[in-house]
Amino acid sequence: MSDAWVTVSNVRKRFGSVEVLKGISLEVGRSEVVCLIGPSGSGKSTLLRCINFLESYDSGDIVVAGKLIGYQGQGNTRRLMSSRALREARKGIGMVFQQFNLWPHMTALENVAEPLLRVRRMNPGDALAKARGLLARVGLEQKAGNYPSALSGGQQQRVAIARALSMEPALMLFDEPTSALDPELVGEVLQVMRDLAGEGMTMVVVTHEMGFAAKAADKVAFLDGGRIVQFGPPQQVLKESREPRVQQFLKTYHARNDF
Template sequence: MIEAVDIHKRFGHVEVLRGIDLEVAAGEVFCLIGPSGSGKSTFLRCINHLETIDAGNLRVDGDLVGFEQHGNVLHALPEKKIARKRAEIGMVFQRFNLFPHMTALQNVMEAPIRVRKESRTIALERALALLDRVGLADRRDNYPSQLSGGQQQRVAIARALAMQPKLMLFDEPTSALDPELVGDVLQVMRSLAEDGMTMVVVTHEMAFARDVGDALVFVDGGRVVESGHPRDVLTNPQHPRTQSFLSRLG
């Protein structure tokens, strides 16, 4: 589903990604861990072209991200095509980014109607089913300000799913939540994994990575330092930098 080869990204003089190589298989839960500032979130934003890579080759489902290739020449995609591709990728942020003036139901319905031009009837039917799935059917008419952080994040997940994405990106989806609210969000993510959704998850929730993840990479300084099955990396890290990072979490 994702193929990243020698991905580089800089902001001004700061090189944030320094040659990322990784592959994510369809149906896989792929976890990214590492210290703050290591490039994890930047890489996630490159996948759906919220950031443009400076060098390397990044493909999602076989298609180059942000570019088309004609012969040996790469051409930047027009914004309309980028938006169409981005609509196939769901993204859930640390901060929930819900529309404050819309109810939970309206938040979930908005993109399918506006972006995919779906009928209100179809969008409503799917939105109700998704709110039920994330355990918030009874909160459909509540505004974000009337919801807890965990409930807002579950609405955000339902909103991303409403576009029927082939890939879901999670950027530390529980880091802004009170500890007692984390479990409900992770449970929704577990159920997505059980259904075979391809997921890339930037997380500090090591138990989730160990129990649900199929693959894990430790990123530091814009590079993949160590990768493998989550249980192997988390219980028996090989690289000194990974060992140091995990020991501070324990």
């Protein structure tokens, strides 16, 4: 697709003798939300980390906004990007992890402002003003002076999202952002993600929240054994799939969720 913002082409990845990605191909259009679902160990998080080149991939191509990620050149002449080039490439990609990874000695405001000071070299006044606005965007302006230890898990994850947004990314990657949260805190994080989707943010989300995938995603990819078994609109994958492996996986969710 000419309008693809992320193009993954025949990507393979091994950890030792185990091939965890077996020729994955996937396209994400600009302003699309794509959810990656499937059983544990299916390759979802590895694929997400390869898109940001937190994991190298052995073959294939990953192109974000028209630029190859992680490598320069082609074929046998391909070589790793320099650290500087990779840092530049990653500036347009924000990532939110399962664990919040906040700096415990900094307040919520300071956590969000830090990348603005260190990476974007903003002056402190401007950085703090922008950070405060980002906290307001995720509904936490009133918690600006709190340290992570004084925040709930859901609030910490929302601070982590605000911090990722501080770099004004064109693509946001979420790696099971609610899996470390108590059930009653999941909704507040998913609402922030729904708001981002509504604003047109391009997003790739690894999730076990089938309700979120059904309502917020433009496309859903079901992975199993390092391959994409099915990729399509949520209705097609989550409600109308004829793939036995997809049906088997979703059976437990239909009993507990209305999606």
